[in-house]
Amino acid sequence: MSVVVVGAGIAGLACARVLVDAGIDVRVLERTPVVGGRLATRRYDGRPADVGAAYFTVSDPEFDAVVRAWRAAGLAREWTDTLVALENDALANRSREPRPGPMRWAAPGGLRSLAEHLAEGLTVKLQHAVTAVEPGPLVDGVPVDAVVLAMPGPQALDVLDPCLRTARAAVDGQNWVPSFAVTLRYPERAWPDFHGAFVNGHDVLTTVFDDGDRRGDGAPVLVAHTTAAYTATRLGAHDQVIADVEDAVEQVLGLPTRPVTAYAQEWPHARPETPSEAPFHLDEDNVGVCGDAWGPSRVQTAWLSGTALGRALASRLG
Template identity: 55%
Template sequence: MATERAGVVVVGAGIAGVACAVELVGAGIPVQVRERGRVPGGRMASKRFDGRPADTGAAYFTVSDPDFAEVVERWRAAGLAREWTDTFVAYGPDGRRDVPGPTRWSAPRGLRSLVEDLARDLPVTVDRLVHTVEPGPLVDGQPCEAVVLAMPGPQAALLLDPALTRATRAAQAQDWSPSLAAVLRFPARGWSDFRGAFVNDHPILNLVCDDGDRRGDAAPVLVAHTTPEFAAGHLARPTGAAPAIEQAVRDLLALPEPAADVHVHRWRYAKPTAGPAGTYHLDADGVGLAGDAFGKPRVQSAWRSGHDLARALTTHLS
């Protein structure tokens, strides 16, 4: 008996994969979403500490795309997203200064809650590891109409059969840098007011965010993101970096008291530094790639990539 052919298999339930799946379902195309992690979210990751979420992936998002703005407005109306700040500070050799910029948005329940909201009506299977994508296309030997790999290119390249040359080249064209994200929980707030801080020319720190201000609950929690160079030296044992990160944050903000707890999360592929042109990849084999490597490293870019790929797939399949 012949194996029934699936619709589109989307591998990766970050915002790019979920945005793609939402658009496909809206076009009446059957979709299966497979996520190797325990929850959707990808790099819009949040982790709970004593019941309270802290963002361990993306620090915030900005909005300039009209289509993405419609999605964000629905989140705002539902109380899932809030305008956070248009001003960060910057620390550098010349001290501290204010840095105005675009409005940065945050999520009271953590950025992962936004991806979960988009995915609420999708058939998402978590803890599902995909091993191979072959011509056909075949996903782990099972036929489908098309497959979307919504993940960093180095991870996608590991799944792709070498015969899928165009997709493999598009994946291998991506370069990514690592980072560590440290959640520092303090007994009390001991720092002067700031929302987020860019840290320039520092051997360890790249960005520090006041998670209590970001979340709107004034909790004494900071989240620090490290430089790629520092992270590269601690990928094998990220927990060992906790003392150095804590000391760097305390020195930066002149904090006399140590943190009560430090949790470090490793991102081997944190930020794309180079990628192919366009907003997505789709070839005649029915293999697509999506994510923020197709554009600026932004939440909005990842959403746009998945959304645009879905529209191209709808035309491809019809």
């Protein structure tokens, strides 16, 4: 039995891990040079910054066991259970509304290190873009027993053959919103203490996170995320986005200095707006789809979705 998993984000890697543990031959194909998907960490000026998911939360017992293992290995740490909500310049005026919630977890080495841990021992081929999944199933013309698409619905539609109507119908209703993650490195920490902030009612910003606090090294680095409406009209315009975000963060936080360097990471499919009620898709063609669109948009959802699909496939193929 052989399975191809397309996409080396946390959902695809979790699915592959279950299948390999069940004794099934699995290849993971990833179009980018690294694993992780939106568990994305980029190194800027020699220091890593999280430029995809900002953190993760835990409520499921099985995922909790995985997270505890990550913590024991020094890969993950409890970060904060309280962020703040800002109305434009609220933080600059030292007026902020605490938003207590679940414990947010972070990764000292960046969230991508968690995906790298999941990928250990798996057969992963990087920089391998799949162009067609056809009945059979066939992956770029090669027959397999099953194929898993661990990716946003619009990307799955790009590769699914029109004859695979059930799989296409499962992802066709997904609506994803875009965002930029802009990393800003300052000469010093010149903002009031805060872990991260939801910026309400702003034309440009949705959130701003203190990456030095999140990582635990105290570096003067912020990562800001942009609204879907702002992003949709500026895809590809990285220089303009950086300038707009620099101005917006300066206004919101009341900063006295400009960043030394700034970088923009574009996410055309940053977050699903229409989560599915099912945990995954698996049809009679042995085509499966999983990811964080199959439930509330969270890292935990992606892991649960991939794990559940892996178990369903292992049961069917075994």
